[in-house]
């Protein structure tokens with residue numbers, strides 16, 4: 001992907017002296033373009049205007065680049081499409097990473113702050129996922145990611161040297177140092193020798209359920225269903241939310257559970273792990289629920305992310321009951337930030353109020369991953385107490401709640417998931433004092449532990465991926481969020497730009 005700067009120009013007609021003219025019945029007015037070719041081109045362009053989703057494939061990238069050049073020639077002097085944000089967006093979605101990097105650098109040096117939605121979209125467009133064998137993603141895309149991160153954190157990464165390896169005398173160079181955009185990799189585990197239940201072994205041996213597996217699961221019922229085409233953005237698969245009743249998951253008695261402890265993730269500001277929030281027995285029950293009711297696939301039916309390289313995990317959406325949430329909140333409360341971080345406009349600070357009851361349980365098998373992204377904020381999902389209707393945002397109008405931290409609950413551990421980087425949650429941070437280079441920090445899943453880190457429209461939101469699960473492994477993880485009071489500061493309605501094109505992973509939220 002994205003080797004545009006190395007592409008050889010083989011076509012002799014790269015410098016036409018005249019621009020193409022619209023088709024006409026008379027022979028072409030130039031000697032360069034045959035009227036049949038022109039008609040055919042116009043037909044293709046018309047079809048693409050009518051069905052823009054056809055543009056999403058990688059096979060379209062040459063066409064998109066050329067159309068962009070044509071647009072630039074035509075727009076010259078007209079002032080069209082010249083906002084820096086839109087230039088970056090189009091360059092990234094056309095895989096023109098060199099162009100994107102130049103515009104990103106301009107944004108960085110001018111200290112301009114894009115909206116969270118733009119940042120999230122750009123990160124997605126880079127799609128710089130590492131390969132299943134652990135090798136890093138496309139180096140040009142990674143350099144763009146590095147610059148996006150520096151823009152996001154502009155306030156504390158200004159004093160950098162303009163390393164000659166990256167910035168040649170005549171501007172940005174992507175030619176040197178390409179292989180090592182990610183310069184170092186830390187793979188970290190909060191604790192060794194954990195007591196864990198190997199769920200994968202039970203599945204393979206057929207001992208997960210007393211046969212046959214239950215068709216429904218006691219204490220769980222569907223509370224909301226959305227047809228594939230009605231999802232936002234439209235998906236290839238339907239989505240169902242299952243609600244639980246108190247007691248649906250049997251909690252281990254207090255006297256038998258270890259006391260949770262907090263460990264900061266080294267080198268990743270704001271990220272920490274809380275160990276022993278759930279016992280292996282509780283994790284096993286949750287996996288059994290999802291395995292017996294069944295997973296849903298997740299793939300956007302259109303949009304630029306459609307044909308990108310990630311293979312997404314399957315998911316099960318669970319609206320957790322208050323008993324389970326109470327236990328969860330009580331266990332983590334001593335360790336979590338009691339106030340929201342400050343957002344990019346200097347607002348923030350609302351009090352922590354609880355955990356989003358909408359849990360997304362993911363099952364990743366071989367090669368499946370969640371490509372690098374920045375998590376977005378979510379509202380507080382729930383049920384209307386009178387009607388039982390599912391509410392995407394159940395908070396009161398005069399007491400809005402929005403999430404500011406991600407919570408990832410690991411339901412199984414490395415014995416199931418595989419060694420090294422397999423199935424880790426990996427953070428990417430710009431390397432201090434060296435533009436164009438990043439460092440990666442991988443967190444190893446530990447069964448029953450919770451990884452917490454800042455997200456959304458705040459300084460300190462972290463770029464991360466769910467790294468690929470290696471051959472023969474399986475990973476189960478829950479994603480939910482910490483909710484904070486949002487009244488009187490920041491935006492607490494989703495900006496339109498963020499509620500679209502989430503790359504198949506989300507719906508109706510702020511992305512990620």
Ligand SMILES: O=C(O)CCC(=O)C(=O)O
Nearest residue numbers: 424425465466477479512
């Ligand atoms: O699976 C993981 O480790 C990461 C998942 C994630 O980033 C998310 O759900 O937002």
Ligand SMILES: [Fe+2]
Nearest residue numbers: 373374375512
């Ligand atoms: Fe995430």
